[in-house]
Amino acid sequence: MDGLELALACREYADNKKAEEIIVLDMREVSSITDYFVIASGTSAPHVRAIWNEIVDGLKQDHQLTPPPPEGAQYNTWVVIDYFDVIVHVMSYETREKYDLEGLWNDAAVIEPAVTTGS
Numbered sequence: 001m002d003g004l005e006l007a008l009a010c011r012e013y014a015d016n017k018k019a020e021e022i023i024v025l026d027m028r029e030v031s032s033i034t035d036y037f038v039i040a041s042g043t044s045a046p047h048v049r050a051i052w053n054e055i056v057d058g059l060k061q062d063h064q065l066t067p068p069p070p071e072g073a074q075y076n077t078w079v080v081i082d083y084f085d086v087i088v089h090v091m092s093y094e095t096r097e098k099y100d101l102e103g104l105w106n107d108a109a110v111i112e113p114a115v116t117t118g119s
Helices: 003-016 045-063 093-099
Strands: 020-026 036-042 078-082 086-092 109-111
Touching: 003 020, 003 036, 003 045, 003 086, 003 109, 036 045, 036 093, 045 078, 045 086, 078 093, 086 093
Parallel strands: 036 086
Antiparallel strands: 020 036, 020 109, 078 086
């Protein structure tokens, strides 16, 4: 699974738990930290927890990928899951607004969700 596939899978798992304002940033041209950021918001600490657990559990079950323990899981206001090529940020709205990762990395390209049409 390459970095883009992993980022898109993270977005899908976050969406499964009704994460809001999910964005995937292509970091390859702007940072050596990682290839992609996935940023998602939860409406409460339990919602943030449900989102990041869905991502971790889904990737472990479906793709045998296990990250190091997530950072921030004890508070569930900003949880960071590091898959090396992809770093996932699941945040409360207040935390996301305060730290404004999209603004900080505004020169990174946004990977838009694929639009599917029924036949």
